[in-house]
Amino acid sequence: MKPKEIHILLVEDNEGDIVLTREALDEGRIKNSISVVRDGWEAIQYLEKNEGYEDAIEPDLVLLDINLPKMNGHKVLQHIKTHDELKHIPVIMLTTSSDDVDIIKSYKNHSNCYITKPVDINSFIDVISTIEDFWISIVQLPPKTN
Amino acid sequence: MxxxxxxxxxxxxxxxxxxxxxxxxxxxxxxxxxxxxxxxxxxxxxxxxxxxxxxxxxxxxxxxxxxxxxxxxxxxxxxxxxxxxxxxxxxxxxxxxxxxxxxxxxxxxxxxxxxxxxxxxxxxxxxxxxxxxxxxxxxxxxxxxxxxxxxxxxxxxxxxxxxxxxxxxxxxxxxxxxxxxxxxxxxxxxxxxxxxxxxxxxxxxxxxxxxxxxxEAQLNQTVDKLNEKNQELEQFAYSISHDLKEPLRMVKSFMGLLQKKYGKKLDEKADQYIHFAVDGADRMQLLIDDLLDYSRVGRSGTEKVSVDFNSVLEDVEQNLGALITQHEAEIHIEHTLPDVSVFRQEIIRVFQNLISNGIKFHKPGEKPIIHIICTDKQTHWQFEVRDNGIGIPEENLNEIFEIFRRLHSGSEYPGTGIGLAITKKIIDRHGGKLWVESEVDTGSTFYFTLKK
Structure with a gap:
């Protein structure tokens, strides 16, 4: 069995978090590639392969922040989970919010899981590598059609 | 006729x-x-x-x-x-x-x-x-x-x-x-x-x-305005503490990353500087979290439900499990507790704050013993949380419910001083009263009432 190479779409506007997430994913054992988009609207453009994103790679996993410019994470999640060609992609809410309202809303919109970003750097790295482990090594993701 | x-x-x-x-x-x-x-x-x-x-x-x-x-x-x-x-x-x-x-x-x-x-x-x-x-x-x-x-x-x-x-x-x-x-x-x-x-x-x-x-009309108007201002202030506290978290997390994270990746290349002094920066950020984090907690009181749930207080106390004891074991604390509940219509999570918070204070401020070398007493006062229930701790000096009794008010240094007793402020806010929100009687070296009794 050849090792999986998976592609992650990170929807995040905070440069610091982008760096941190990249660092954490680099430390992981699994080979991966990341595309980063910095607002909700861009995320949709990417997923729909609209103008400017014709060559976008379909992600195996989406890491989605809630607090985003133009279009917030809830709206992006709703879009993904209500469109046939996108709804099979696992979406992980990765956000600073620990508000019950956000958590409930995310699961009602069929988010695959909800994670509050840990403040401590080591915990953050742990969480990211756990995500990697679980969603990439343990879980069987839907095979790509293209 | x-x-x-x-x-x-x-x-x-x-x-x-x-x-x-x-x-x-x-x-x-x-x-x-x-x-x-x-x-x-x-x-x-x-x-x-x-x-x-x-x-x-x-x-x-x-x-x-x-x-x-x-x-x-x-x-x-x-x-x-x-x-x-x-x-x-x-x-x-x-x-x-x-x-x-x-x-x-x-x-x-x-x-x-x-x-x-x-x-x-x-x-x-x-x-x-x-x-x-x-x-x-x-x-x-x-x-x-x-x-x-x-x-x-x-x-x-x-x-x-x-x-x-x-x-x-x-x-x-x-x-x-x-x-x-x-x-x-x-x-x-x-x-x-x-x-x-x-x-x-x-x-x-x-x-x-x-x-x-x-x-009267003017007074009503003033009250309305005041309520509005109060709400604005709470919203403000909520958003400010929420928004402060983000940059603070950056400071902490990258300080951490700096130490993790370059720690070995730096000298002892640099390590110490990083330590102070991280410690400061940690404490600020605690304050912000507490402020967020404080401003969140009343944001969750709009309907009170009838709650069995025995189950509330069970939850509290479970949440405080580690603290209770650590200090070998005893918690005595005097009678079977009643059902009262409240916001459950908030009341758990109240008991948790009062009991954990009772345990935290115990006399050195003495086991903390907490008594929970409930009295039927016809129109309302009166609850008492009595401890055998260090007590509160009389001149400080009025200030302990203020936000971020602490009577002890962080090294003596850790904490930010938010617990009693949150407790008071919750009891206020339930339309009850909260007060304390205390004697130094004997212990404190916190009382609060809840409408039936």
């Missing part, structure tokens, strides 16, 4: 309608003057009809035709005043009083002071003042003087053939009639004074009421 009642009601309604003026405000004196006038007319008509019929028979038999005619005219006028709808109230009053004047003058002429004429004159004067006011009152007094003088003149010239002329000397008449004039003048003088006082009082009361209503 019912029809009689109906007729009476119709009659009252009709007379009141004709003899009062809807446009006059209830607070003005005229309103009450009209009311009095209407009531007088209402009751005078049936009463006078009852007495006038035998009277008419008598004067007919005695041949006193002048009296007969004046009675008929008076009745006609009074009935018109009551039922004819084309006149103003003032006209009615003048006509009414004029008719009474006619009767009493004629009575006086025929019967002198043997009849009720003088008494009538006095009564009419009073009624004129009451229903028409001071100026008409003095006119009535003048009229009284004229009538008395006219009768006196008749007596002097021995004119006519009536009893009064023969029964009196001029001096007797003067003695009797001056009394009437004096009394009527006094009435006209005194009654308006009384009325003026009354009206001033009415106006003043009315002004007071208006002022009061205005003040």
């Amino acid at each position: 019912i029809t009689l009642k109906k007729i009476w009601r119709w009659y009252k309604h009709k007379v009141t309608e004709n003899c009062t003026d809807d446009l006059v405000a209830i607070t003005s004196l005229v309103y009450w003057q009209n009311k009095l006038f209407a009531a007088s007319v209402i009751y005078l008509i049936p009463l006078s009809l009852m007495t006038v019929i035998p009277g008419l028979y008598m004067v007919y038999v005695e041949g006193l035709f002048g009296l007969f005619i004046s009675d008929i005219v008076t009745i006609a006028v009074v009935l018109s005043v009551a039922f004819y709808s084309g006149w103003e109230v003032k006209t009615r009053k003048i006509l009414f009083n004029g008719a009474l004047y006619l009767t009493s003058t004629v009575l006086l002429f025929y019967l002198g002071s043997f009849g009720p004429g003088l008494l009538y004159l006095l009564a009419i004067t009073v009624f004129v003042v009451l229903s028409l006011g001071k100026v008409y009152g003095y006119t009535a007094v003048g009229l009284n003087i004229l009538i008395c003088a006219a009768i006196g003149t008749l007596i002097y010239y021995d004119y006519g053939n009536f009893e009064i002329i023969h029964g009196y000397g001029v001096d007797t008449w003067i003695a009797v009639s001056t009394n009437l004039i004096f009394l009527s003048a006094v009435s006209v003088y005194i009654i308006p004074i009384l009325f003026d006082g009354l009206q001033t009082a009415i106006i003043r009361e009315n002004n007071l009421r208006t002022d009061l209503e205005l003040e």
Whole structure:
């Protein structure tokens, strides 16, 4: 069995978090590639392969922040989970919010899981590598059609 | 019987309608003057009809035709005043009083002071003042003087053939009639004074009421504004603490990353600097989290539900498990606890804060023992959380519920000083009271009430 190479779409506007997430994913054992988009609207453009994103790679996993410019994470999640060609992609809410309202809303919109970003750097790295482990090594993701 | 009642009601309604003026405000004196006038007319008509019929028979038999005619005219006028709808109230009053004047003058002429004429004159004067006011009152007094003088003149010239002329000397008449004039003048003088006082009082009361209503409206407005400001402030605290988290996380994360990746390349001093930066960020993190907690009270849930407090305490003991084990604390619940309608999570928070404080502030070398006591106070439940800890000095008792208020240094007893502020906010939100009794070195008892 050849090792999986998976592609992650990170929807995040905070440069610091982008760096941190990249660092954490680099430390992981699994080979991966990341595309980063910095607002909700861009995320949709990417997923729909609209103008400017014709060559976008379909992600195996989406890491989605809630607090985003133009279009917030809830709206992006709703879009993904209500469109046939996108709804099979696992979406992980990765956000600073620990508000019950956000958590409930995310699961009602069929988010695959909800994670509050840990403040401590080591915990953050742990969480990211756990995500990697679980969603990439343990879980069987839907095979790509293209 | 019912029809009689109906007729009476119709009659009252009709007379009141004709003899009062809807446009006059209830607070003005005229309103009450009209009311009095209407009531007088209402009751005078049936009463006078009852007495006038035998009277008419008598004067007919005695041949006193002048009296007969004046009675008929008076009745006609009074009935018109009551039922004819084309006149103003003032006209009615003048006509009414004029008719009474006619009767009493004629009575006086025929019967002198043997009849009720003088008494009538006095009564009419009073009624004129009451229903028409001071100026008409003095006119009535003048009229009284004229009538008395006219009768006196008749007596002097021995004119006519009536009893009064023969029964009196001029001096007797003067003695009797001056009394009437004096009394009527006094009435006209005194009654308006009384009325003026009354009206001033009415106006003043009315002004007071208006002022009061205005003040109340302003007060309500202020309260509304205050509530709005308060909400804004809470929203502000919430967003600020929420937004502060993000940059703080960056500081912490990258400090951490710096240490993790380059720690080995730096010297001891740099390590120490990083340590202080991280520690500062950690403490700020705690403060922000607490502030966020504080501003979150009341944001969750809008409906209270009936909650079994025994299960609340079970949850609390479970949440505090580590702390309880660490300090070998004992928690005694005195009785079975009641069900109370509350926001469950918030009440868990209250017990958790109070109990953990009781454990945290224990006396060195002594096991913390906490008692939970519930008392039925009829309209509400009173809860006590009693500890055997270090106690609170009396001078600090008032400040402990303030936000971020700490009585001890962080190295002695860790914490940010938010717990009791949150507890107070929660109890306030439930409409209860929270207070403390404490003695240094003996322990503290926190009390709070919850409505049944």
